[in-house]
Amino acid sequence: xxxxxxxxxxxxxxxxxxxxxxxxxxxxxxxxxxxxxxxxxxxxxxxxxxxxxxxxxxxxxxxxxxxxxxxxxxxxxxxxxxxxxxxxxxxxxxxxxxxxxxxxxxxxxxxxxxxxxxxxxxxxxxxxxxxxxxxxxxxxxxxxxxxxxxxxxxxxxxxxxxxxxxxxxxxxxxxxxxxxxxxxxxxxxxxxxxxxxxxxxxxxxxxxxxxxxxxxxxxxxxxxxxxxxxxxxxxxxxxxxxxxxxxxxxxxxxxxxxxxxxxxxxxxxxxxxxxxxxxxxxxxxxxxxxxxxxxxxxxxxxxxxxxxxxxxxxxxxxxxxxxxxxxxxxxxxxxx
Amino acid sequence: xxxxxxxxxxxxxxxxxxxxxxxxxxxxxxxxxxxxxxxxxxxxxxxxxxxxxxxxxxxxxxxxxxxxxxxxxxxxxxxxxxxxxxxxxxxxxxxxxxxxxxxxxxxxxxxxxxxxxxxxxxxxxxxxxxxxxxxxxxxxxxxxxxxxxxxxxx
Ligand code: FES
Ligand code: FES
Numbered sequence: 001x002x003x004x005x006x007x008x009x010x011x012x013x014x015x016x017x018x019x020x021x022x023x024x025x026x027x028x029x030x031x032x033x034x035x036x037x038x039x040x041x042x043x044x045x046x047x048x049x050x051x052x053x054x055x056x057x058x059x060x061x062x063x064x065x066x067x068x069x070x071x072x073x074x075x076x077x078x079x080x081x082x083x084x085x086x087x088x089x090x091x092x093x094x095x096x097x098x099x100x101x102x103x104x105x106x107x108x109x110x111x112x113x114x115x116x117x118x119x120x121x122x123x124x125x126x127x128x129x130x131x132x133x134x135x136x137x138x139x140x141x142x143x144x145x146x147x148x149x150x151x152x153x154x155x156x157x158x159x160x161x162x163x164x165x166x167x168x169x170x171x172x173x174x175x176x177x178x179x180x181x182x183x184x185x186x187x188x189x190x191x192x193x194x195x196x197x198x199x200x201x202x203x204x205x206x207x208x209x210x211x212x213x214x215x216x217x218x219x220x221x222x223x224x225x226x227x228x229x230x231x232x233x234x235x236x237x238x239x240x241x242x243x244x245x246x247x248x249x250x251x252x253x254x255x256x257x258x259x260x261x262x263x264x265x266x267x268x269x270x271x272x273x274x275x276x277x278x279x280x281x282x283x284x285x286x287x288x289x290x291x292x293x294x295x296x297x298x299x300x301x302x303x304x305x306x307x308x309x310x311x312x313x314x315x316x317x318x319x320x321x322x323x324x325x326x327x328x329x330x331x332x333x334x335x336x
Numbered sequence: 337x338x339x340x341x342x343x344x345x346x347x348x349x350x351x352x353x354x355x356x357x358x359x360x361x362x363x364x365x366x367x368x369x370x371x372x373x374x375x376x377x378x379x380x381x382x383x384x385x386x387x388x389x390x391x392x393x394x395x396x397x398x399x400x401x402x403x404x405x406x407x408x409x410x411x412x413x414x415x416x417x418x419x420x421x422x423x424x425x426x427x428x429x430x431x432x433x434x435x436x437x438x439x440x441x442x443x444x445x446x447x448x449x450x451x452x453x454x455x456x457x458x459x460x461x462x463x464x465x466x467x468x469x470x471x472x473x474x475x476x477x478x479x480x481x482x483x484x485x486x487x488x489x490x
Contacts, residue, residue: 060430060467228426235469236429262379262464270457270470 016203017213020309022302023196027189028294029102033179036102037172039093040110042071042118044167048143048158049081050118056086056107057098061296062229063107069225070108070289074115077143077157101193101294102175104225108289109173118169122157125164129155176287191285193293194220197241197302201310205333208326210246210311216277219299223284223291234278234299241303243267249323339403343368344412352399359383359394361402362409370410370435374464381463384436385409391443393462410435413442418480427476429467436463441477449484451477 030036040054052071058064068082075082085091095107123135126145130153132138137148146154161167180186200214217234224230247266251258259265284291304322312318317332340349343366350365362368362385374382376395383394386408413419418441421427428434437460444451444459451459456477457470465473 060428062429232426232429232468232472235471236467237469239469240466261377262375263377267464267466268470269461269464270474271461273470275471276469 014204014206016205016314017200018203018310018312018314019198019200020306020311020313021196021198022305022307022309023194024298024301024305025192025194026101026294026298026301027192028100028105029175029177029189030096030100031177031189033188034177036096036100036106036175036177038095038102038107038110038175039173040067040095040107040114040171041093042075042111042114042169042171044118044122044157044161044165045083046158046161046165048156048161049083050075050077050115050157051083051085052111052114053085053092054107054111054114055089055092055095056103058086059098061098061103061233062226063098063103065229066104066108066225066292067111070111071115073290074112075119076140081143081157101296101298104292105191105285105288105294106173106175108225108292109287110171112171112289113173114169114171116169117171118167121167121169122160125160125167126155129160129163191222191287191293193222193295193298195298195302197238197306199303199306199310201307201314203311203314203329205315208329208333210307210324210326210329212242212272212274212307214277215274216279217299217302218279218281219295220281220283220293221295222288222293223282224280225290225292227280230280230295231278233295235273235276237296237299238276238303239268239273241300242272242307244300244322245304245307246323246325249325337400339400341402341405341407343407344409354398354400356399357395358385358387358392358397358399358402358407361399362394362407368409368411372432372435374432379464380433381436381440381460382433384439384463386439386443389443389446391440391462408439408442410438413438415442415445415480417483418442418445418477421476421480421483422473425472425476425479427468427472433463433465433467437465437473441473441480444477445481445484449481451481453478 043051045051056063056067068079068084071082072079123138127135138145139148143157144154176190178187180188196218198216199212202211202213285293308319338351359373362371372382374380378393378396384391385394388405418438440460440463456474
């Protein structure tokens with residue numbers, strides 16, 4: 001019995017636990033005076049479906065899904081009736097890069113504006129066909145337009161397209177981006193996304209290894225257009241944050257990368273990442289498409305500070321440089 | 337030199353150069369481009385295929401070593417449960433790691449229909465993913481296992 005307790009106590013001393021949090025805010029888009037414009041076109045097709053042309057690149061983050069969702073919501077048509085053309089530069093207008101956490105907010109806005117303009121043109125045409133004096137009393141629903149107080153007075157998008165095959169809408173969204181002054185003061189971005197991360201870590205004082213035991217990430221998304229995709233971004237961003245805090249180092253020396261292969265440039269594996277408790281706060285942003293702000297990069301930013309704070313809580317050592325590798329931890333522990 | 341092998345149920349007899357890697361044979365000679373090359377040095381698992389029931393990094397296997405073997409690539413995975421679970425759970429982002437992940441998952445589930453979370457994490461620990469942070473891949477494999485055990489019909 002005595003020996004067992006001693007062993008457990010020994011274990012406790014070798015492995016120390018700590019908790020830490022990190023809180024950040026981050027601007028959506030290029031910001032700081034760099035021109036940030038997204039364009040989109042919407043067009044009513046012969047079969048009553050709607051074509052959306054927007055140069056928003058899909059890199060796995062979900063731009064294709066989100067643009068279709070925004071178009072379907074704006075025109076009140078099923079997802080299947082939206083035909084997206086987004087990666088053909090001969091057809092789709094420029095919507096900037098899939099970077100700076102900007103596609104949902106910026107290009108999503110352009111798609112929404114294009115669809116609103118198309119909708120307006122569709123209603124204008126429906127007004128003539130349905131023989132009413134104004135668009136005010138018309139409802140757009142599931143690919144048809146009808147008179148609110150007289151629903152059987154109805155015309156489908158397909159019928160409208162057959163009468164007028166030139167119904168289009170253009171959307172241009174210009175984001176707020178102003179340059180800061182020489183002292184770094186000003187209003188470089190709009191809007192901002194807020195994120196908070198909490199972790200509990202265990203530091204092995206014999207090997208210097210840090211294990212993340214638990215994690216929670218709270219993200220102010222404005223509106224989650226697609227919650228599964230947002231969760232995917234949180235999981236991915238968290239893992240990148242773990243790599244950033246504990247492992248990843250390109251090792252620049254005299255302008256050359258020392259760690260240019262996965263043998264030396266270590267990124268997290270499935271065994272390094274815990275399940276993450278995720279909380280999405282939906283406080284819609286006025287200038288955003290249905291309230292949705294950029295979230296790609298904001299999910300990553302609070303992770304490293306949270307981990308470094310947790311390490312401090314565990315072993316009482318403050319690190320000011322990342323990555324905090326096993327070697328660096330052992331070096332510090334053996335100092336004192 | 338000439339080798340014989342079976343890829344995704346089809347027999348091949350092919351003339352190859354000695355220095356050819358299995359991944360080149362699959363991608364360049366057989367046009368099975370679902371298998372990806374990430375690092376070419378056995379670190380990332382993007383090139384994972386199943387060779388005689390075991391997962392291997394096809395960038396580290398020489399083509400001649402595959403003589404008389406049975407290979408399954410992503411194109412030969414008929415198991416819809418795993419693929420559907422990946423789609424349903426949102427386990428695919430850029431998709432570069434996905435073929436390797438699915439083969440690693442298949443190889444696990446072929447042997448163990450009731451894996452623990454730790455089993456799953458270990459089974460895919462040789463496959464790097466830069467996008468998903470792994471959690472949705474882990475839940476997809478859990479779900480696929482559940483479906484296989486008859487927990488749910490899709
Ligand atoms: S390409 Fe084979 S392990 Fe990376
Ligand atoms: S989904 Fe992009 S690397 Fe895994």
